[in-house]
Every structure is written in structure tokens, then in C-alpha cells.
Amino acid sequence: MDDQTRPRPERILDAAEELFALHGYDGVTLRQIARRAGVDVALASYHFGKKMDLFQAVFERRAAFLNQARRDALHRCQREAGEPGPTLEQIIEAFLRPLELAQETGDAGWRHYLALIAYINNSPYWGPKMMSHLFDELVQEFIAALAKALPGARREDLYWCYHNLSGALTLTLAQTKRIDNLSGGLCRSQDLQAAYDHMIPFVAAGFREVCANRR
Amino acid sequence: MDDQTRPRPERILDAAEELFALHGYDGVTLRQIARRAGVDVALASYHFGKKMDLFQAVFERRAAFLNQARRDALHRCQREAGEPGPTLEQIIEAFLRPLELAQETGDAGWRHYLALIAYINNSPYWGPKMMSHLFDELVQEFIAALAKALPGARREDLYWCYHNLSGALTLTLAQTKRIDNLSGGLCRSQDLQAAYDHMIPFVAAGFREVCANRR
């Protein structure tokens, strides 16, 4: 099932990550996770405590790395842009491209993790509880950069535009294969690069339309 | 808890709708639903069969009405536009505005239902199984209208743009209150009208940027 050579706690996290992303917190039992990891049920409790602690551990395992990658991308494009600051496209690129590490590394775990983020972010129950704590600081930094690239924009408009960006991204990360069906195979959910190639100009144009001159 | 005068089957659907939207299919027990509806546990099984049949019944109860409202809106704007066809903004407006009936009618049930649609659409497990069957035909009709408004657009680009629209809409319907927190109360998740006022020009500009002249 899972790579039998890796340490067992990691195998448990991997299995939990994949199953939680697919079925949600309540849709997965500790026994399913243990079976997929090839270990006994009690081992998950031994290493991670209660079920919810395991959920939290899965959520937090890759968060710091991901945040750092996105922060680095933002700072790099800010450094290279100099005084006038980066363009809209460059900022959004820094927001999205680091998420491709899923397929860069060929690690399926990253794909599952991003789907889990999508599940949490779209959930009225988990979203408010879990997203703010880990991602708010970074998001605010990105919004500040966007505000600088759109002088005179109303803050309200900026947030609504970010909301649209976040939604498009969330559905992408969820990997629902719905676009595969709709397009008759023309588009593939797994192809994050194609998704971002279309999302970046799409979102940049949206920001400009809503946050510039209008209203 | 629930309006005690309505017929019991409807009260069960209402309770299930609200709880499924908040916690997902596996996050809700029949006993919670029954308690919220003020009836015995066995009554849900008596009227709707298995738990999954109840889930399906909730999902389908409002689908036909919703589809008809959106189809009417599309046909009306096509009729009024005449030969050249409606603008991008008019098509997207027809796609989104009917979803405001949630707050038009003041019926909280519609708000829960739309959050349930968001939950299903964003789920890698439920999405492919349940969305296509009920919504594909209508979506394809909208995409055809968009294609006509964007002559020369590549089909692949059209579907990716629709994907972005669908994502922004899905996160809006999920009502996660995340934008409320991020914006410090400046934006409110419940205010669908403000969400669509920003989403329509945002998405229209995105379609134009990606599907016109580019690449």
C-alpha cells in the first residue's frame, strides 16, 4: 500500500493526508488510515493522540514549508522589481507557482495535501477555525503587494477580488476532475501548470477591471 | 428548533440540508437530523430510505427549480439581445443572479442548499458523482453562449475560464466567513449581491483577457 521503508509515523501521516483529502475528517476512520499505512490501529493514537490531533498534525506538517516558499517567491519578485514594485501578474505568479511543487517533486503527498487545504478552506465548519491561524499573515502580505500595484483601489474591492482568486485556486487544488468531464478531456485537473497559465492572466485582468477607474 | 407546523418530511429535509451543508455527509448522523427536525430517528428512514437516499433527496429537491431559474435568465437575455447575442457581462449575470433567490425569499433553506452545492462541487469524492448528472446540460448551454460572445476563442481556454468562474462562485456559496475575517468586516460572506457585483466584471475581464487575441 504505502512505501514500507519509511518511518511509521510518516506513513500514518501520508495515509491520513490522502484519505482526509478525499473524504473529509468525518469520512475517514482511524482503522482505514491504519490499514492504508500498514500498521495497527492503536499506533496512530500512540504517536499523535486523538483523531483531531492527527488531523491537525497532517494540516501543519507541510504548512511552514509552503508558506516559506510563497513568501520567498513574493520577496524575490519584489526585490527584482525595484522601486515601482512588481506587476499584478508577477505577484499572482508568486502566489500560485510555488504550489506546483506538488508535481515538481513527483510526490503524490503534496497533491493530497493541497486537496486537503481546498477541503478545509471551502468548509464553513473548518475554514474559519483552521485557515486564519496558519495563512492569514502571508495572505495579508500578498494583499498589501496587490494594493501597491493598484494605487487608489478601494480596500473592499481588493478583498473581493482576492476572494475570487482564492475560490478559483481552491477549486483547482480540490482536483475534482469536473473540468475533465465538462471539457471532454481537453483540460485535465492534474495539470496545475495549465491551470495557472490560465488563472494568472484571468485574475490579473479581473483585478484591473474591478480595482481601477471603476465605480 | 424547526417550524413545527410544516409537514414532517419537509422538516427532515430542512434539517438535513442545513447539517449536511455545514458538516458534510459523514459529519452528520441521522439522530442529529431527527433531533433538529423534532421527530424520531426512524422517521427519516421511513420517508427517505437509507441515509444516502436522504442525501440525494436533499440535493435534488431544489435542483430543478434552480436550473429553470438560470435557464430562464439565460434565454431572456438572449432574447433581448437579438442577433448579435448577449454580452459577456449579461451571460455571467444570468448565470449568477438567480442564485440570489436565497436572500430574496429570506429563506435560510436556500442559503444552506447553496452551501451544500459548494460542498459537493468542491469534493473530489462527491463532485464527479453528483454534479454532472444535474448541472452539466445547463452549464454546457452557458458555455456555448460564452463561446458565441467570444468568437475565435479556443475551447480549451473557455473551459479553463469557466473553471475559474465556477471556483469563485463555489467559495462564495460555501459561506465560510473567511473574507469577513480577512477584510476585518469590510466584506460579508452573506452579502451575495456585493459578491456578484464584484464577480461579474472580474470574471468578464478575465474571459476577455484569456480568450481574446492572446497566445
Next chain:
DNA sequence: CGCGCTATTCAACAATCGTTGAATAGCCGC
């Protein structure tokens, strides 16, 4: 009133859940 039917409740079932305490295995330092 009383029959017949539907709606609703009651009570209970086997199955499965998360969790835990005791038992076993693996392994490093001495």
C-alpha cells in the same frame, strides 16, 4: 362507531467507532 391505512414512535439489533491498558517485540548501551 369501527375499519383500514398511513404516519409516527418505541425498542432493539449487529456493526463499527475512537480510545486505552496490558502484552510483546525491537533495539541500543553497557
Next chain:
DNA sequence: GCGGCTATTCAACGATTGTTGAATAGCGCG
């Protein structure tokens, strides 16, 4: 090779789950 510690498994607990069959209530119709 043998104590000591950690990792892992085994076995079992009470609680809760979806589901069902029997019992009860409600009610229209003759």
C-alpha cells in the same frame, strides 16, 4: 546477553451508528 526504553501489536471497552420490525397513534370514510 541482559536491563531499559521505545515502538508496536493485541484485545477489549463503552458509546454511537444506521437500520429494521413491532407497536401505537392519527385520521378519513362508510
